[in-house]
Amino acid sequence: MAVLTAGATTYIMARLMGDLPARIDPIRLADDGVRLKGVVLCTDLKRLVGMYDTCSAAVDVDLVFDHGLDDLSHMKGSIRARFSVVCQRCLRPLDLRIEAVADAVWITPGAASKDIPERYDVLVADGSVALDTLAEEELLLVWPMFPTHENPACVPMAAVSGTVASAPFAMLGKLKDARDGD
Numbered sequence: 001m002a003v004l005t006a007g008a009t010t011y012i013m014a015r016l017m018g019d020l021p022a023r024i025d026p027i028r029l030a031d032d033g034v035r036l037k038g039v040v041l042c043t044d045l046k047r048l049v050g051m052y053d054t055c056s057a058a059v060d061v062d063l064v065f066d067h068g069l070d071d072l073s074h075m076k077g078s079i080r081a082r083f084s085v086v087c088q089r090c091l092r093p094l095d096l097r098i099e100a101v102a103d104a105v106w107i108t109p110g111a112a113s114k115d116i117p118e119r120y121d122v123l124v125a126d127g128s129v130a131l132d133t134l135a136e137e138e139l140l141l142v143w144p145m146f147p148t149h150e151n152p153a154c155v156p157m158a159a160v161s162g163t164v165a166s167a168p169f170a171m172l173g174k175l176k177d178a179r180d181g182d
């Protein structure tokens with residue numbers, strides 16, 4: 001279900017699939033004071049493909065665009081998704097929950113950014129931007145470099161099965177035996 005909140009009024013967008021608009025104009029959304037709440041499909045986030053085994057179908061997007069008190073074009077909110085990845089320590093599947101917290105200011109190309117407080121990310125919008133590109137960029141910023149389980153049962157694969165490491169050589173031995181037998 002996609003919900004567009006403009007001021008005090010909530011509009012339910014009656015679109016099939018209840019998806020969000022494919023492209024948004026962040027500066028106009030800030031002018032209008034709009035909240036975007038809905039889902040994008042994780043399979044649409046092409047730059048993340050290859051970084052996970054499976055993903056939750058829905059990537060939750062909840063972003064508020066407004067001018068705040070300083071009249072800048074703010075975007076605040078979160079983008080959340082779940083992925084199944086390979087743990088980089090034990091090599092078992094890992095349920096990775098990612099939440100990107102956005103606190104950014106949008107500017108037009110060439111606009112001065114020097115007066116924008118440092119705590120905000122500064123993003124440049126030349127007209128509209130693709131919402132899935134925005135979502136994947138926010139998720140990439142917080143994607144862990146080495147995702148690992150947090151529980152103590154997660155130990156390096158080699159430590160629990162030292163025989164695995166020698167298996168290729170055992171196989172070579174078998175091949176050699178077979179050849180010697182010829």
Ligand SMILES: [Zn+2]
Pocket residue numbers: 087088089090091092094148149154155
């Ligand atoms: Zn692990």
